[in-house]
Amino acid sequence: MQTWVEAGAADGFNIIPASLPAGIEDFVELVVPELQRRGLFRTQYESTTLRGNLTVPCPRSRYDIG
Numbered sequence: 001m002q003t004w005v006e007a008g009a010a011d012g013f014n015i016i017p018a019s020l021p022a023g024i025e026d027f028v029e030l031v032v033p034e035l036q037r038r039g040l041f042r043t044q045y046e047s048t049t050l051r052g053n054l055t056v057p058c059p060r061s062r063y064d065i066g
Contacts, residue, residue: 001013002038002040005040015027
């Protein structure tokens, strides 16, 4: 998966666990830390809002004068 991303052959993956919630828990506990260790997954968010983390600019209020 890392090779595909680094080669530009993929920009994301859909993870579908075989069982719930154990499959998701396994992914979070086993895979995410390895991705973080490799520098492929963030260890913290850059912003405190969803808009900030998606780098979507905040629209200007139509009531803002100036």
